Amino acid sequence: MTTAEKGPGAGTTETVDTDAGPARITWFPATGTTKAAGDRPVLALGHGAGGGIEARDLRALAAVLPAHGVTVALVEQPWRVAGKRLAPAPKTLDTGWRGLWPALTAAGLPVVAGGRSAGARVACRTAAELGAHAVLALSFPLHPPGKPEKSRADELLGSGVPTLVVQGGHDPFGRPAEFPPGEYRLAEVPYADHGFAVPKKAGPSQDEAMEILTGAVTGWLSALV
Template structure:
């Protein structure tokens, strides 16, 4: 699957179209200059797509540090329908797009925001992810402590202080390979009171993510 099945013309980064058992998925690449040290394969939530501010912030920052970013648009989002947003369908699509990252021959950080982080948690061990990045994990549903604790890989959780789907103080005790970072005053989409606070919040997310990825790559 090194060659995409199709490519959609777009303003900005091109989107590769990849057939999956549940429809066509999209991969928007934000490539790091060579040598590439790792790739972050990141999925979106159910309410927003890869245009989410946190995903876009990571896509803007990580390539400058040798980490390519692949933003995955699930088939149900491509088709603008909720059909296929059940648990099994996104996992099946993730399996189909995974070789596009794995074939690069560098460590793959599997992750995403909200529902996308759930897909990463459920599949990380099966697909051989190097680590898991969970943005705004929906602990209180549809996620669960059991799902989060079963990643089998080092995991970074970035969680808003006011996230209604699970505040940091509602998380269970975590083993040493799962790290939880609280994003002050942020909700589930990492919005904070006062528009002037958004750049600082995104900078905190990218800084924490980059420091954590550097630690994970150091153990390669």
Template sequence: MSARARETVREIETPGGPGRAHIQRPTRPRGTVVLGHGAGGGLGAIDLAIAREVLVGAGWAVVLVAQPWLVAGRKVAGRPPTLDVAWVPIVEALMTGRGRLPRPLVVGGRSAGARVACRTAGPLEADAGLLLSFPLHLPGQPEKLRAHELALAPTPSWVVQGTHDTFGTPDEVRRHLSAGTTLVEVPGAHSFPKGSRAALTEALGTIAGMLPG
């Protein structure tokens, strides 16, 4: 992580209660990447941590957003509409007003956070997407696809998917990619193990060099 990056934490009110934005901002950021977490975990996932480290090092302001349910100490996420209703005002608050973060705006996250980013990319006028472990379907239920959400990803977007992800293998995800969305395979499952660190760092470093900004 860049030594010049300044770290701040903002609590932002939403219809579902306060969310929390953990901001790493270099002195002169190229743009802003806002990432959300999964439905069963917090901000400490290895792919989120590496994404922040790599992208801040590449000159981007990076924000990891804790949804209100996580800030409140609950263990299970709310229904998708409640996540969207919280996410949109958080991102809008970060990108407007005094102290706003600069565009271009890249939205994304891991798992459920990636779904939220896709569903709300249009209203937020996002410039690109970074989707980590996109959950195309529940394990063992490949017929219940979320391809319609993946289709809402901004252009360009990148999907970083584990080779053995039971929520959607790279081959499954690839069949549902829109033009302008690139799939990057990384060894691992839906939750990447520590052994995936080097591959994730390489993949995200390559993506950082391709983001519009």
């Protein structure tokens, strides 16, 4: 069951019942007209375990991609909708994502599963079974900070679909050089941390960092469809 209402400046906000509780999708519809209807993908983006869809990278993509013919769906997991502070176990996050999938695919368009941090892990774990067209992994948490021996590379390498990782150059959850070889693409945002924040006195400005991120994603999506 779904219900919908208008979200401020963001098109339609849709509430979807899942086995993990009510979740929410905020839609940013495609406005670009240069592509045929079947070539306009939906990019579904989940948030991390420590925040919601207000994250700078998610908002930047939602602001830029619709003009390139991509509909962006920012997904809020049930625990965030319920106002809880701590994310549940990965199994429960996957359950919530699976429950949202029919709403994400309802238009019959190819859906790229994605997210930042924990949301990227969810997308990787479920992509093949759900029939995702591809995966976008933002700030993939390759390992807990300071614990490279606890690698989550198997989740990334097991996505089973074309995958783009966009990683901050100074991400304590895994710097680009730490990622293993595999059948995925990796784009670096220089000097950026796990939230894609960059120091004021080194490297690109914050706006330039977001331009690097959105440019990498835009180019990759254009080559996919």
